[in-house]
Amino acid sequence: xxxxxxxxxxxxxxxxxxxxxxxxxxxxxxxxxxxxxxxxxxxxxxxxxxxxxxxxxxxxxxxxxxxxxxxxxxxxxxxxxxxxxxxxxxxxxxxxxxxxxxxxxxxxxxxxxxxxxxxxxxxxxxxxxxxxxxxxxxxxxxxxxxxxxxxxxxxxxxxxxxxxxxxxxxxxxxxxxxxxxxxxxxxxxxxxxxxxxxxxxxxxxxxxxxxxxxxxxxxxxxxxxxxxxxxxxxxxxxxxxxxxxxxxxxxxxxxxxxxxxxxxxxxxxxxxxxxxxxxxxxxxxxxxxxxxxxxxxxxxxxxxxxxxxxxxxxxxxxxxxxxxxxxxxxxxxxxxxxxxxxxxxxxxxxxxxxxxxxxxxxxxxxxxxxxxxxxxxxxxxxxxxxxxxxxxxxxxxxxxxxxx
Ligand SMILES: [Zn+2]
Ligand SMILES: [Zn+2]
Numbered sequence: 422x423x424x425x426x427x428x429x430x431x432x433x434x435x436x437x438x439x440x441x442x443x444x445x446x447x448x449x450x451x452x453x454x455x456x457x458x459x460x461x462x463x464x465x466x467x468x469x470x471x472x473x474x475x476x477x478x479x480x481x482x483x484x485x486x487x488x489x490x491x492x493x494x495x496x497x498x499x500x501x502x503x504x505x506x507x508x509x510x511x512x513x514x515x516x517x518x519x520x521x522x523x524x525x526x527x528x529x530x531x532x533x534x535x536x537x538x539x540x541x542x543x544x545x546x547x548x549x550x551x552x553x554x555x556x557x558x559x560x561x562x563x564x565x566x567x568x569x570x571x572x573x574x575x576x577x578x579x580x581x582x583x584x585x586x587x588x589x590x591x592x593x594x595x596x597x598x599x600x601x602x603x604x605x606x607x608x609x610x611x612x613x614x615x616x617x618x619x620x621x622x623x624x625x626x627x628x629x630x631x632x633x634x635x636x637x638x639x640x641x642x643x644x645x646x647x648x649x650x651x652x653x654x655x656x657x658x659x660x661x662x663x664x665x666x667x668x669x670x671x672x673x674x675x676x677x678x679x680x681x682x683x684x685x686x687x688x689x690x691x692x693x694x695x696x697x698x699x700x701x702x703x704x705x706x707x708x709x710x711x712x713x714x715x716x717x718x719x720x721x722x723x724x725x726x727x728x729x730x731x732x733x734x735x736x737x738x739x740x741x742x743x744x745x746x747x748x749x750x751x752x753x754x755x756x757x758x759x760x761x762x763x764x765x766x767x768x769x770x771x772x773x774x775x776x777x778x779x780x781x782x783x784x785x786x787x788x789x790x791x792x793x794x795x796x797x798x799x800x801x802x803x804x805x806x807x808x809x810x811x812x813x814x815x816x817x818x819x820x821x822x823x824x825x
Contacts, residue, residue, distance in 0.1 A: 527557035
């Protein structure tokens with residue numbers, strides 16, 4: 422139970438308005454349940470106001486409690502550990518509230534606006550952080566104009582104004598902060614766990630903007646695209662990595678970064694009981710993935726595992742640039758119905774797989790974008806010609822049905 426000695430003592434004091442507020446809060450859910458539409462919207466705005474004004478009260482009390490050092494009576498070594506322990510805040514959330522409490526002492530206009538409910542907690546957090554960076558005295562000189570900006574902007578936009586202000590009063594400090602941020606950059610690509618690789622990292626603002634700008638062109642949802650925004654972003658990253666450098670005419674005929682896969686002939690042929698394919702770094706992929714990657718070997722190089730090196734080398738083929746250009750000229754885009762992804766985003770799919778004797782020649786090839794190519798190989802969808810010259814993807818009837 423979070424109710425320790427102090428809280429019980431405060432709560433049992435006669436005339437405690439917080440106790441009355443808590444009783445009233447108990448009646449709110451039933452009241453909210455009865456609201457709809459615009460009335461519900463208004464109520465939600467009021468809920469935020471209550472939260473913000475409560476944060477303002479918290480900041481005022483926290484400042485006195487911090488100054489008094491009373492937290493030590495509970496055995497806490499500092500105000501932040503006390504807040505984590507007694508108020509169940511994360512270290513970051515606790516430190517932010519302590520920063521606000523301390524800075525508000527020097528920012529009277531901000532404190533008043535916060536208490537009146539004119540300023541949200543997040544806006545106040547931006548003000549306090551700015552004061553920490555450039556000193557409360559500098560912020561106090563511009564306090565009125567900053568508060569005016571805060572009135573009309575959401576906290577994210579307001580951060581931009583605050584950063585601009587910091588740069589004006591302390592360009593060297595702003596540069597140092599940018600450099601500190603840059604030093605924190607990293608990207609981590611995890612090892613596969615359950616078939617998934619976790620990416621995480623931090624980029625400085627410029628790096629983040631560069632990646633976003635580069636990914637944007639690949640983010641557009643296609644017709645009847647049911648991917649989530651997160652899935653589209655992940656696909657966009659892969660599209661970007663698979664782009665052929667200097668592909669002038671966009672037909673995808675140029676060289677691309679190659680993925681090296683070790684596989685046996687049995688795996689390529691999809692013979693039951695064949696081992697999985699191995700990617701560089703040791704992770705494994707199913708036979709269907711090996712077949713898809715081998716289908717347009719411009720994106721991959723299959724290296725034989727075992728004694729059948731010669732056979733794979735003999736069988737392995739890439740789509741010659743001239744054939745690839747003819748394929749792009751004939752199909753224009755992914756041939757799946759309702760798909761219009763351009764040739765540079767497509768693989769050349771062998772309708773009859775080459776280990777089964779399908780030739781790498783125009784009549785046996787169709788352009789499929791990466792998601793549709795994947796549906797055919799790993800998803801087991803069948804390709805059936807449609808009346809309009811496009812192809813329909815037929816969902817597999819049985820889970821083990823596979824097309825090569
Ligand atoms: Zn294919
Ligand atoms: Zn497609």
